[in-house]
Amino acid sequence: MKDFLLKKDKIKNLLISASEEWDTFVPWKDLGEDLQFVKLPGAGKEDFLNKLSLEYGSPLIPPKTIAFPQLELLFEFEEGKIKEKVPPPTKKLLFGLRACDVKAILFVDDFFRRNFEDIYYLNRTMDKLLVLVGCKTPPRDCFCTSTKTGPFLPVPRSLGEVRKEGFDLQLVDIGDSYLVEIGSEKGKEFIESYKSFFEVASKKEVELSKDAKKRAEEAITLKVDFEKAVKNFCEDKVSRKVYEKIAERCIYCGGCLYVCPTCTCFNVFDGKKGKRGERSRNWDACVFEGYTREASGHNPRPEKWQRTSRRYEHKLKYDYLTTGMSGCVGCGRCLATCPVNIGISQVIEEVAKNEKRISSLSGKD
Amino acid sequence: MKNEYLPYPARIKSIQRESFDTRTFKVVFVDEKLAKSFNYKPGQFMEISLLGIGESPISITSSPSGKGYLEFTIRTMGKLTRAINQLNAGAILYLRGPYGNSFPLEEARTKNLYFIAGGIGLPPLRSVINSAFDHRVNFGKVKILYGAKSPDELCFKEELKVWQNLTNTELLLTVDVPDKDWKGNVGVVTTLWDKTDMDGNRGIAYVCGPPIMIKFVVQKLLKSQFKERNIYISLERYMKCGLGKCGHCNIGGKFVCTDGPVFTYQQIKQFPDKERAI
Numbered sequence: 092m093k094d095f096l097l098k099k100d101k102i103k104n105l106l107i108s109a110s111e112e113w114d115t116f117v118p119w120k121d122l123g124e125d126l127q128f129v130k131l132p133g134a135g136k137e138d139f140l141n142k143l144s145l146e147y148g149s150p151l152i153p154p155k156t157i158a159f160p161q162l163e164l165l166f167e168f169e170e171g172k173i174k175e176k177v178p179p180p181t182k183k184l185l186f187g188l189r190a191c192d193v194k195a196i197l198f199v200d201d202f203f204r205r206n207f208e209d210i211y212y213l214n215r216t217m218d219k220l221l222v223l224v225g226c227k228t229p230p231r232d233c234f235c236t237s238t239k240t241g242p243f244l245p246v247p248r249s250l251g252e253v254r255k256e257g258f259d260l261q262l263v264d265i266g267d268s269y270l271v272e273i274g275s276e277k278g279k280e281f282i283e284s285y286k287s288f289f290e291v292a293s294k295k296e297v298e299l300s301k302d303a304k305k306r307a308e309e310a311i312t313l314k315v316d317f318e319k320a321v322k323n324f325c326e327d328k329v330s331r332k333v334y335e336k337i338a339e340r341c342i343y344c345g346g347c348l349y350v351c352p353t354c355t356c357f358n359v360f361d362g363k364k365g366k367r368g369e370r371s372r373n374w375d376a377c378v379f380e381g382y383t384r385e386a387s388g389h390n391p392r393p394e395k396w397q398r399t400s401r402r403y404e405h406k407l408k409y410d411y412l413t414t415g416m417s418g419c420v421g422c423g424r425c426l427a428t429c430p431v432n433i434g435i436s437q438v439i440e441e442v443a444k445n446e447k448r449i450s451s452l453s454g455k456d
Numbered sequence: 457m458k459n460e461y462l463p464y465p466a467r468i469k470s471i472q473r474e475s476f477d478t479r480t481f482k483v484v485f486v487d488e489k490l491a492k493s494f495n496y497k498p499g500q501f502m503e504i505s506l507l508g509i510g511e512s513p514i515s516i517t518s519s520p521s522g523k524g525y526l527e528f529t530i531r532t533m534g535k536l537t538r539a540i541n542q543l544n545a546g547a548i549l550y551l552r553g554p555y556g557n558s559f560p561l562e563e564a565r566t567k568n569l570y571f572i573a574g575g576i577g578l579p580p581l582r583s584v585i586n587s588a589f590d591h592r593v594n595f596g597k598v599k600i601l602y603g604a605k606s607p608d609e610l611c612f613k614e615e616l617k618v619w620q621n622l623t624n625t626e627l628l629l630t631v632d633v634p635d636k637d638w639k640g641n642v643g644v645v646t647t648l649w650d651k652t653d654m655d656g657n658r659g660i661a662y663v664c665g666p667p668i669m670i671k672f673v674v675q676k677l678l679k680s681q682f683k684e685r686n687i688y689i690s691l692e693r694y695m696k697c698g699l700g701k702c703g704h705c706n707i708g709g710k711f712v713c714t715d716g717p718v719f720t721y722q723q724i725k726q727f728p729d730k731e732r733a734i
């Protein structure tokens with residue numbers, strides 16, 4: 092498969108062009124300089140794209156929000172009549188995703204498709220193009236080389252209808268340009284549709300991309316024995332004491348789960364004013380005391396350590412046992428956002444070390 | 457793709473008082489086509505809501521042989537159930553479902569059936585009890601052991617009398633706190649073990665009730681030679697969506713709403729201790 096080249100100074104125009112056909116989402120610096128995935132506006136695209144940020148880090152709020160917003164209207168009602176509010180299916184171009192987030196998106200897609208299909212999520216996400224831009228300077232909290240979810244994903248040998256490795260296109264920063272690798276037929280079609288923005292890459296540029304990938308990989312210094320930890324989780328070797336130790340520090344704010352790109356728990360609630368109202372869903376988190384409490388008052392997970400155990404075992408044990416893929420993609424957001432400095436990477440490290448040892452979880456210095 | 461979150465209006469046709477805080481609602485879907493085509497299995501539940509108040513999982517207590525309508529027995533427990541229990545016949549409930557698996561009866565052919573319920577645990581079992589009675593010749597002895605806090609809190613008081621008089625059927629009742637007219641057993645449901653012969657060798661048990669009851673009933677059943685795989689238990693969890701999505705009912709890698717709510721004790725034993733709650 093031949094690779095292509097996308098000059099950095101052409102990206103703006105490519106995105107403006109593509110946004111005519113696609114709802115286009117990019118990592119963008121807001122007024123407070125925080126990164127977010129934001130949809131290109133209808134007007135003022137040129138100015139908007141001055142704040143495009145493909146070079147550094149990844150938005151703290153993961154791209155799951157695009158298809159699974161924090162607060163989502165399910166339907167409206169008035170005098171007993173229900174008005175369905177399903178988002179219309181739209182074509183979405185997600186440009187500038189990190190490898191970890193691409194893996195997370197596929198994971199969540201699979202979840203919402205499994206068993207009952209969730210029309211709200213699937214309508215928002217079914218027709219999409221995932222353009223991965225590999226990390227050049229990975230944030231210090233991430234550990235995707237340990238979870239084998241980045242900083243770049245392998246390029247498939249042959250193209251199928253369905254993305255094999257996760258991305259449709261993968262971009263490697265080689266200086267003034269990005270080398271573009273193709274991951275699917277859909278990605279190939281995209282290049283054909285916008286061929287004026289792309290050129291065929293030379294051997295030299297391909298070599299440069301190999302070096303860039305290697306450097307990015309080496310820049311990730313946080314390493315954990317992920318496989319060993321998952322094995323210990325799956326073999327029930329993690330003692331209650333490990334969870335109790337975490338429970339002493341954790342303030343159960345749920346922040347780590349809100350920013351987790353694979354967390355999908357939600358609650359459903361009604362709001363009403365007069366005769367009109369709506370039913371909505373919002374993100375929920377398994378670490379909350381009320382999360383499992385039944386109307387009778389009975390709570391199957393009343394203790395903090397039980398909820399901590401659920402939080403980690405869901406990701407590192409049950410997700411793996413049910414899907415063959417762990418729910419942790421090594422993005423490091425949980426550590427980055429935690430007010431008391433607990434990250435899943437530390438838990439993995441402790442669990443991998445020695446299952447019998449009581450965790451100290453001393454945090455990073 | 458179907459919008460699974462969309463409920464359908466159903467009209468309350470009649471209401472039966474069960475106790476001071478519990479009533480049974482007979483409802484019919486407003487859409488006649490839906491009312492006619494609607495099917496379910498004993499042990500399944502529906503998500504019931506009042507628009508603007510909320511939505512909760514409630515098990516179906518009628519049996520599938522009764523076509524065209526559904527029955528739910530609802531105890532006032534929180535905001536939604538309180539509001540439902542204040543409604544009169546003619547009011548509209550919003551339903552979606554049915555969800556979850558069911559109590560199997562096929563496997564129980566020629567066997568003796570033991571139904572053990574505590575409190576508001578009888579309504580889900582009533583569906584499978586009446587399904588069994590619909591095909592009475594298929595089964596051996598039927599025993600129903602039912603305990604409630606007080607005589608007033610026994611559900612389906614008239615129907616209990618009917619069950620009592622069926623051939624080859626034994627109904628044993630118990631209450632925690634008797635009133636002056638109560639002549640039956642006093643004590644938790646496991647105290648009924650002394651009053652009858654519980655033989656698990658040719659028996660299948662169906663259990664529903666509060667977690668603490670389930671725990672002691674299972675111990676008794678195992679002592680009475682019931683096989684772990686022949687003990688069916690309906691579990692209660694906070695099931696917000698019923699679709700295996702919202703996550704609230706997770707136990708280990710299972711969703712109670714889609715993998716359950718009915719599990720054999722053999723399956724439940726595999727659940728992690730810290731999440732089993734029985």
